[in-house]
Amino acid sequence: MNAQKRLEIFTRLREHNPEPTTELHWSTPFELLTAVLLSAQATDVGVNKATARLFPVANTPQAILDLGIDGLKEHIRTIGLYNTKAENLMKTCRILVEQHGCKVPKTRADLEALPGVGRKTANVILNTAFGEPTIAVDTHIFRVSNRTGLAKGKDVVEVEKKLLRHVPREFLQDAHHWLILHGRYTCVARKPRCGSCVIEDLCEFKDKVDL
Numbered sequence: 001m002n003a004q005k006r007l008e009i010f011t012r013l014r015e016h017n018p019e020p021t022t023e024l025h026w027s028t029p030f031e032l033l034t035a036v037l038l039s040a041q042a043t044d045v046g047v048n049k050a051t052a053r054l055f056p057v058a059n060t061p062q063a064i065l066d067l068g069i070d071g072l073k074e075h076i077r078t079i080g081l082y083n084t085k086a087e088n089l090m091k092t093c094r095i096l097v098e099q100h101g102c103k104v105p106k107t108r109a110d111l112e113a114l115p116g117v118g119r120k121t122a123n124v125i126l127n128t129a130f131g132e133p134t135i136a137v138d139t140h141i142f143r144v145s146n147r148t149g150l151a152k153g154k155d156v157v158e159v160e161k162k163l164l165r166h167v168p169r170e171f172l173q174d175a176h177h178w179l180i181l182h183g184r185y186t187c188v189a190r191k192p193r194c195g196s197c198v199i200e201d202l203c204e205f206k207d208k209v210d211l
């Protein structure tokens with residue numbers, strides 16, 4: 001895909017949604033970190049329901065530690081894999097309290113050292129909480145990037161590197177959210193809604209569906 005097409009794609013995505021953001025509910029970096037940790041293999045809607053119960057009771061590392069593992073599980077048991085997620089969140093809170101002054105660290109290395117935090121989660125925190133131009137390639141971004149031709153790659157790291165290299169600079173900060181939302185609601189996995197896609201004429205996917 002050439003640079004002009006990429007520019008046009010992001011221009012249209014921006015026109016369509018000028019201020020894209022995550023659908024997870026959060027108001028502090030720690031709340032965002034907690035929500036993202038809980039979101040693996042769960043819907044944002046499900047996570048938001050759980051955090052709507054949890055955050056009024058505990059939305060700091062110390063408050064989560066004070067809940068204890070069983071108290072934490074009570075608030076998040078509607079979310080898949082909640083046992084493992086509760087354990088990771090407790091360990092993460094302990095590290096934040098003991099090593100980071102109860103704050104979420106701002107470097108990739110420190111973030112990825114937290115239990116349950118991988119490259120994707122670190123990218124979400126760096127981008128959405130701290131305003132860094134990172135792109136967390138999830139299943140939606142991977143699919144959209146490969147289908148459209150924005151950034152073709154065999155794995156998420158390759159797609160991430162290509163996106164960082166090729167997304168026009170002015171769009172880099174928000175590219176992550178535009179691509180996720182496009183994949184979640186339009187360029188869906190089974191039958192992409194090409195008939196109502198705002199970038200249909202720019203997309204290089206060979207098997208478009210006229211829905």
Ligand code: SF4
Nearest residue numbers: 187192194197200203
């Ligand atoms: S035209 Fe179809 S395949 Fe291409 S981005 Fe739009 S929905 Fe996805």
